[in-house]
Amino acid sequence: MSAYGDSQLNKHWIALLLVLLYQPMSSVMATEFAELDRALQIHGFLTQAYVKTTENSFFGDSQDGSWDFRELGVNTSYRFSPQIFASAQLLSRDAGEMYDGSLDLDYAQIDTTLYMQDADRFGVILGRYKNPFGLYNDTRDVAATRPSIFMPQAIYWDRVRNMVLSNDGAQLFGDLQIDSHRLSLRLIGGRTPIDENVEKSYLNPVLDPKLKQDGLTVGGRLLYEWDGGRFRLAYSSASLQLDGETNMLPDGTIDIDYRVVSAEYNSGNWSLTAEYMQEPLDYTGFAGALDIADTTLDGYYLQGTYRLRDDLELIARYEESHYDKGDKRGEKTGQRLGLDAHNFYSRFSTLGILWEATDGLILRTEFSRVDGTIFLSNLENPSPNDKSREWNLFSLLISYSF
């Protein structure tokens, strides 16, 4: 399902971007192009994965083996001066029933640095930008920058990906470097694209829910880095309010907060990463019928990677998600809402290997054991009681980026 595909604004932007991409190739002389090359860059990526599960559907009909996970992106950027920079990316993402591969404008932004002194800067970004949440959100769809075939679902849910992916609005950024310490602050304010994945995750699909954002998403991230990224620590947060309409209940609103604490330590061939997320949900209106769903979700993961060789990396990760942070095995929630407990938690262990075959080509394979079904999409697994609590996941991925 595409978040932006239908918007008029989106179509205009895509048309403009295609013209811009095409222009340098056709009408500019080769010598001029070499000059332009210094300021103009074009990059992209193509990713294809294969997903096989023993039970349940994840990124397609995975019980039969699914090829329905594909990501294509192309971007262009132009540096007008050290202070002014523009960039835009088109993305097609096919992810089972969750995303249909239609072309989206992933970001289109103008970045103006108002103050610059060596590595210190302060400035503003306008347009559609990727939200700087946690360590990975802003490049979560690029196989070469994420840590594994699938993002850690405990923090980076695929079933509600668009709720945190990007914003249309403004972002303030500031970087401060003191010796080997670097502080980086980003403050965001804008409108969040809401799609059917979000609607059918926060409201029961049988209610035929429609959600519209009320006001702006506001939030930001404070990141501390030491010794060129040897140690990184971050706090991210965002809040938004959604107005909901259903076919059965009076209208209501959902208040969503999203907070992530992140830490990473890199030492030679080792890298250790941990992130913890909390998401308080507050339903009001709907004639009080959904007050029962008020909760604070939480989740975390611990991840270790080890470089065996310059081009080979092992990864191991354990993650847990809970619908109610006080009910780790979903038993109380299950009883209250009349559903199996496994719908309200998951415990997820993954082992995998990455091979960087050439500068741009990577291959990954991973195996996971999962207990619980909380992060499975309602669009892919429509009936909550048909999901199986324990399942295994095997996946392969090939990706080329330039």
Next chain:
Amino acid sequence: MTTAYRAFAVGLLLCFCNTASSVELVANRDIDSEIVSQNTLRSIFSMRMTQWPNGTPIRVFVMGDKTKQHSEFTKHILGVFPHQLRRAWNRQIYSGMGQAPIKVQSETEMLEQIENTSGAIGYLPEDLINERVRRLSVE
């Protein structure tokens, strides 16, 4: 016991510092500084710093990720692994926050680009460095 650890740590440091790196940091002649700090260098090579203190736009040149020269430069002069630097670039390139460095195919092309591009910075083996480029030392 503590002494043994300390001796080991000192040994590691010595190993690290003494590793002869066969490439040196170089820049275009229009760059007036001769010394850069390692922190500044990391900001430059991770593509976060876009202009020299004198206002000239910075142009970063590198060789392929898998070349010996690039590996030596990143490990011994920048103090990071090539795959870490690549991830830092990718994070910028695919989130719209920055650009990739300019890739050259050979040492001779590196020399040509550093000589002829205003604001250029890169690395070269000792024996290729001539008076038409500026050698920078890292403090």
